Amino acid sequence: MDPRLAQDLADLPTLLEAVRTHAATYLDTLADRPVVPPHRAPEPTPLPTEGEGLAKALATFETRWADRLSASAGPRYFGFVTGGTTPAALAGDWLTAAYDQNPTSAYDDAGRHLETETVTWLRDLFGLTDAHRGTLVSGATLSNTVGLAIAREWLGERRGVDVAADGAAALGPVRVLSGSPHSSVAKGLSMLGLGRNAIVPVPLLPGREAVDPAALAAALAEQDGPCVVVANAGTVNTVDFDDLRAVAALKDRYDFWLHVDAAFGAFAGLSPAHAHLVDGLDLADSVCIDLHKWLNVPYDSAVQFTRRQDLQTRVFQNAAAYLGPLGERPDLVHLTPENSHRLRALAAWFTLAAYGRAGHREIVERNIAGARALGEELAAGGAFRLLAPVRLNVVCFTLAEDPTPERLTALREAAAPHAFVTPTVYDGTAALRAAFSNWRTTDDDVRLTARALHDAAAALEPA
Numbered sequence: 001m002d003p004r005l006a007q008d009l010a011d012l013p014t015l016l017e018a019v020r021t022h023a024a025t026y027l028d029t030l031a032d033r034p035v036v037p038p039h040r041a042p043e044p045t046p047l048p049t050e051g052e053g054l055a056k057a058l059a060t061f062e063t064r065w066a067d068r069l070s071a072s073a074g075p076r077y078f079g080f081v082t083g084g085t086t087p088a089a090l091a092g093d094w095l096t097a098a099y100d101q102n103p104t105s106a107y108d109d110a111g112r113h114l115e116t117e118t119v120t121w122l123r124d125l126f127g128l129t130d131a132h133r134g135t136l137v138s139g140a141t142l143s144n145t146v147g148l149a150i151a152r153e154w155l156g157e158r159r160g161v162d163v164a165a166d167g168a169a170a171l172g173p174v175r176v177l178s179g180s181p182h183s184s185v186a187k188g189l190s191m192l193g194l195g196r197n198a199i200v201p202v203p204l205l206p207g208r209e210a211v212d213p214a215a216l217a218a219a220l221a222e223q224d225g226p227c228v229v230v231a232n233a234g235t236v237n238t239v240d241f242d243d244l245r246a247v248a249a250l251k252d253r254y255d256f257w258l259h260v261d262a263a264f265g266a267f268a269g270l271s272p273a274h275a276h277l278v279d280g281l282d283l284a285d286s287v288c289i290d291l292h293k294w295l296n297v298p299y300d301s302a303v304q305f306t307r308r309q310d311l312q313t314r315v316f317q318n319a320a321a322y323l324g325p326l327g328e329r330p331d332l333v334h335l336t337p338e339n340s341h342r343l344r345a346l347a348a349w350f351t352l353a354a355y356g357r358a359g360h361r362e363i364v365e366r367n368i369a370g371a372r373a374l375g376e377e378l379a380a381g382g383a384f385r386l387l388a389p390v391r392l393n394v395v396c397f398t399l400a401e402d403p404t405p406e407r408l409t410a411l412r413e414a415a416a417p418h419a420f421v422t423p424t425v426y427d428g429t430a431a432l433r434a435a436f437s438n439w440r441t442t443d444d445d446v447r448l449t450a451r452a453l454h455d456a457a458a459a460l461e462p463a
Contacts (some may be wrong), residue, residue: 004053015054022058026066030074030440034417039068070420075441076449078434079266079422081236081394083296085347086439092350093298101343105323112332115345121352122303125360126266126289127275128282132305135335136345140263140290143304145188146312146336147286148176151228152192153311154285156256158226164314168193177219178230179204179211179242182261185230189231209240209388213247220254228257233278234265237426237433238388238396241265244280260284263302264437267294268392269370270361277392294364294393295437297347309335348384367393367436370446374434377450383457387426396424398431399457405430410457418452419445 001009030182042064052060071077073084085093103111119134137143150173156163162168170172175199176189186196203215211231220227229250231242248258261279266289268274269281282286285308291301306312313326317334326334333339352360375390377396387396399407403425408430412421421434434449 002051008054011055015058018055018058022062022066022269027073030071031076033071033072033074033446035076035420036070036416037068038417041068046384058334058423069106071275073438074422075438075445076419077438078436078449079420081290081293081435081437082291084438084440085298086296086351086355088354089295089297089347089351092347095350096343096346099343099346102376103343103345104331104338104340104342106327106331111343111345114343114349115332118345118349118352119303121347122289122291123305125270125280125352126262126287127269127358128287130307131307132282132287133309134303136291136341136348137302137304137336137338138300138344139292140182140261140288141184141187143263143288143290144182144184144259144261144338145191146304146316147259147288148185148188148194148228148419149192149315150286150306150308150312151259152194153315154257154308155226155228157311174198175200175223175227176459177202177216177223177227177256178229178232179216180232180235180240181207181230181437182232182236182263185261209235209238211242211247213243213250216247216248218258220250223254225253226257228259229433231258231260231284232265232269233260233262233281234392237394237424237431238395239265240388240390241268241277241391243279244283248280248283257286258284259286259288261288263288263290264293265327265392266359267364270357270364273365274368291348294367294437295346295348295351295360296363296437297351301344301348304336336424348429363439364393367438369439370443371395371434371436372442372443372447374436374450377446378448378453381450381454381457383454385430387429395434395436396426396431397433397462398426398429403430407460408432410460413451414456414459415449416450419449421453 028179072082098122101111103115115136123132153163155171163171174194176198189198191194202219203212205212231244231247233241267277268277286306287301291297292299313330313334316336323333372390375386375395378384379386383400384397385400387398401455421432424431424433
């Protein structure tokens with residue numbers, strides 16, 4: 001054994017305590033750290049021929065990288081839709097690395113059963129019935145892609161084609177109808193061989209990002225045969241929701257697979273005041289939900305659900321002598337593109353076990369209240385205007401005067417040490433968006449963020 005590796009093994013309890021101390025110090029100071037530090041990357045160094053051991057590697061990390069990483073786990077990182085890591089999820093993730101399980105096979109199946117229990121809890125959390133079966137994947141992009149892959153196989157079933165055997169070309173042209181599809185939908189269609197141009201944009205309701213059900217019906221009537229509809233439960237810019245029941249009702253007249261992208265919008269169902277937004281989610285044929293967003297588990301983690309796991313196994317089955325048979329409850333190796341994955345269920349299991357439905361409802365409702373409070377603060381100051389109502393947990397706003405991309409970039413960068421927001425374009429207007437999904441965010445963070453944005457706006461050169 002390499003002598004440094006042998007020494008680290010002998011000293012492992014002491015070394016892990018040093019890592020624990022480092023992690024605890026970082027987390028204790030999250031609220032006081034620059035949210036996005038104004039540091040550049042250090043000069044690259046060559047791969048060492050002789051390693052330095054864990055203790056020195058930790059010291060090198062602290063010197064070269066630690067202060068350059070963002071406080072994305074903290075309460076004022078509002079870019080994208082980035083959750084943090086609850087204490088229980090952190091414990092689960094540390095144990096995930098320690099136990100180092102690959103839960104994909106029935107031959108060593110405790111991890112598989114733990115994931116099944118976790119997915120069942122998640123199914124209950126989001127109000128889905130047992131008609132849906134689910135599997136954990138790495139994120140919303142893969143969750144959407146798996147759902148679309150099952151939809152592709154369903155299209156083959158409807159057209160008398162074995163897509164899994166003969167390829168996407170055997171299907172001929174495919175049409176995917178959607179009002180405001182997330183960019184990951186186009187990416188998934190590209191990976192699946194269906195092509196980005198398969199997307200058919202459907203008109204939206206006036207002043208909304210939600211699809212017009214009448215326009216969707218008209219678009220479906222124009223299709224020559226079965227197709228796919230991607231409905232949205234929480235758009236990125238303004239958290240708008242398609243009327244899922246109205247969309248699903250169209251299946252009585254038209255032949256289509258209904259996939260719902262509910263990456264973070266599904267969490268609206270945890271709040272009684274907002275659960276109506278996801279009414280009808282269970283009617284979908286497949287559903288995408290991200291967990292490293294509002295469940296506040298570490299990257300990477302998401303879940304996909306479908307009513308047709310039989311079609312899912314047709315796509316993803318991995319036939320090899322050393323793997324288990326498909327069976328009534330197929331091994332995880334037959335359900336996603338991954339032949340192996342870490343026991344990412346453990347972080348979700350821990351946070352659900354530790355805080356339950358009530359604890360996660362509190363996080364969701366506190367974040368919604370924070371987003372509304374920030375929207376009110378920005379709208380009241382005169383420097384900003386909201387581009388849409390704060391429907392859930394995202395504030396979409398721009399400068400009241402001369403909202404050019406250059407001015408918004410300057411504002412965003414000036415505020416970044418105190419609060420991080422990301423750029424977007426809404427209805428042709430350059431804008432910024434602040435997404436609330438971190439369990440640590442408090443009223444004080446909302447006030448500090450509003451002050452940072454107002455100060456940054458006041459410091460801009462006159463329009």
